[in-house]
Amino acid sequence: MTQEDQAPDDVGAQPVDAAEKPKKDALSSLDLEVKLTDLKHLGVQKLVLDRLNKAESRIRVLEETAVGFNDLRVKHAKEEARVDHLLEADLLQSVMLAFGSLIVGFLPALWGNELYASLAVILGGALVLGSVSSKRRSRK
Template sequence: MAQVDQASDDSDAIEIKNDALTEKRALSRVERQLNDDELKHPGVQKMILDRLHVAENNISTLERFRAAYYDVKSKLAVAESSSKRVASLDALQSAALGVGCLVLGYLPTAWGNWPLTFVVFFGGVGLVGGSVWSKWSNK
């Protein structure tokens, strides 16, 4: 079987321009290894100092980004923890409401039987207590 080469169809591709500032440095294609005699020239030393200055500026910018990253990361961890707490309290409130409603719905059947009436009473206390505790904890 003959293999058919297919070219990609870029006719409907959207070209995206890179708006990032790219600095083109002078002498970027010059050989970078220098011997001792070349390093003694003031021009070479000034170019090395210029590159060092640019590198230090880049490092300080990246350090600010790193500090901001860890600050946001710690705030995110606190927010996720708070979100889990609120979700668990919401589940507790829903369970207390469900059990309380079931127990209160069982009240007419248990009215003549005192032990069942006490169970219903404690279920109602659990319903009200769970709802109040959940609402108080979410403030």
């Protein structure tokens, strides 16, 4: 076999755009300009009714899509607000845990003064426990 026999026969071939959809309508190549006198013919009336039915079905599909889009947009806004609230609660929980841990961490330095040590235990413990309880509540 020679090289010419093995080469594909693409002489005169025209590239086809894959994104271009072929028209499936049998009447798409006809001149569809309708004059008033043409409307008296049964074939033209059927053609007009066919086009009208197709247009009405497309309108119904688009209306359903618009309603679905609006429903999803409202749902998205609600979920976004919920996520914002959870982020704020998580930030508050993190700050409470950090300050509570910081206060509890200073306890060894405050053992000499009973008032400050007991105040640090109460305040630090309350912040840590409040942080943990707020985290549990936000998960529910």
